[in-house]
Amino acid sequence: MSLSSLHPSTSAVDSRFSCAHPLLQFHIFNLNQNPSPRIRPPPCSCKLSSLQSPVLSKSGEFANNNHKIQYLCKQGNIKLAFQAFSNEPNPTIRTYETLILACSAQNAAVYGRIIHRYIVQDGLDGDCFLSTRLIDMYSRFDALEDARRVFDASREKDVYLWNAFLRALAIAGKGEEALEIYGRMGQSVGIEFDSFSYSYALKACVVPLSQSSTLSFERVRKIHGYIIRHGYQSLIYVATTLVDVYAKLSHVGYARMVFDGMLEKNVVTWSAMIGCYAKNEMEFEALRVFGEMMTASSIDRNIIPNSVTIISILQACSGLSAMEIGKVIHAYVLRRRLDSVISVSNTLLSMYAKSGNLDMSRRIFDQLGDRRDVISWTAMVSGLGMHGHASGAIDCFHQMLRAGVFPSPITFLSVLGACSHAGLIKEGKEIFELMTNGYHIIPGPEHYASMVDLLGRAGRLDEAANIISAMRIEPGPTVWGSLLGACRIHRNVELAERACVRLFKLEPTNAGNYMLLSNIYFDAGMWEKVAETKSLLAAHALQKMAGCSFIEVRRRVYSFVSVDEANPHIEQLNALLLQIMVEMKREMPSYTPQTNVVMYDVEEEVKERILLGHSEKLAVAFGLINTNAGDVIRITKNLRLCEDCHSVTKFVSKLANREILVRDVNRFHRFRDGVCSCGDYW
């Protein structure tokens, strides 16, 4: 086959997503125009800086012991402060406050409880002001029950006290309790909600993830109504909270509406909006808003992107595997020395891994050295796993343990995932054992799902089913879904039906489950059942999630959907794919297009065409045309790679002598010379 048609074309211009590109260009330009300001140290989280300076007498001695205590607290010397305190017969409220704040700031829970006891002893536990401070302190210590005791003990309850407890509950994830307190607060005589109460109440609506999100949404809208009626929506803190809360409930339109209505916006507001898009799979919008923010930042110093903004925008890059754009952001990070912020470095590490550049992840990881935290390690383990380096992931995990870093449930999920991708059953079982018995981490639904996936995929369906029946928690959709996926691979109709009985009940609107079952029936030649399942799908008016693939070429991201009629390049791409198909059928007579994944009732020939129009194939074709001969073609897909695309991509890698790197929902596939790194096990 002549590969002349595969040569890079200079006329590859696509303006469908031009939003990202020009703005990023502007962004770069903007950077050069505005040399980065010095970074300020992060604001001190303790409140000691706001305290009055202790008064010294002329001789340089403290005017009294209370001043000495305050001075020592300000120095951060809690121990000496407490010594001085024990010699103080008449501590003032201010002294108590100082000590509480110092304990809060330094997470000194033991001293914090001591000071609380003294307050009770002195009969000051009914004091509203001190109680407010104590609640804040216990909230920081994550000691909610102590906070509650303080709240209950306080005779008088002013709005500060109510707010402090409301906040403590909200940030501890006790949404329901927080809203109950909010309700009681509203009924208390003489207590009026202020802007703080509304902000905390809004936060409380988000936290309980287990709750129905429609209920949360209704609650937020109601509180939003009160906020408008009281004129609080113009307050930047309140409005920013609204943006964030709507974002977390995935009501992007509402978040945007509040955002657009704000007269004053600062870096937090912008970051919340960008984070909203990044987390709700609207990465292009995130990039666009980031560009707007860069523009705005050139006239307003209050909106220069900071570490939080960067983290969100890097997540958007990760979602698109937009490594080239990510590199531009990386350059910005280095210019502003934001790599000193560990969470930024961790996000960079993760972005590179998800964009297919594991070497770069490794470099960042190595450079972190002693600064590595559990998240850095987990991101590295996960990156190795995603790329199919299971033993590397396990090594990294053990290295982490040797370094004395305590693994989190997510760390275990990452290692288990690595084992699963490579079919390392024995190792996976050992890790699961280590998690439960060695580290006493109670496995969550995802851990079980991972084990079911590991065993099921390897064909040990009975063992997988046993895991489910031995579970200590109610098996959820993730677990049954893993089992169903395994049944698809190993063509087990009976077990698949059992899984589907649960799955259809647990998530009746997930089209993917019906598709899987239908495919399982298809493989078994059970045509009636196939039709039955398809009609179920139709009866629920369900649409399967549209397949979508991305490719980044020269800092621009192009997206493709299946049978992308509207794509300006579609004819060129189709022509190339047809050519490839002819070639493939000639060289590999055993190949037959796996048209059974096509759910429409159409002729075989049409099915083949639909199959050839899969977004991933279009992206591959686009990559062949628009990148240079030696370049790696990097593609990201929103679903699992279908078998046919897998076969075709293998073939293309050999035919065109190209390395093709495809990230699907689960992992990476590196196609080279007709072979895939997953070893056809995925």
Added chain:
DNA sequence: TTTTAGCCGT
């Protein structure tokens, strides 16, 4: 005398 917002790893 007092308190608020955005953020890393599946």
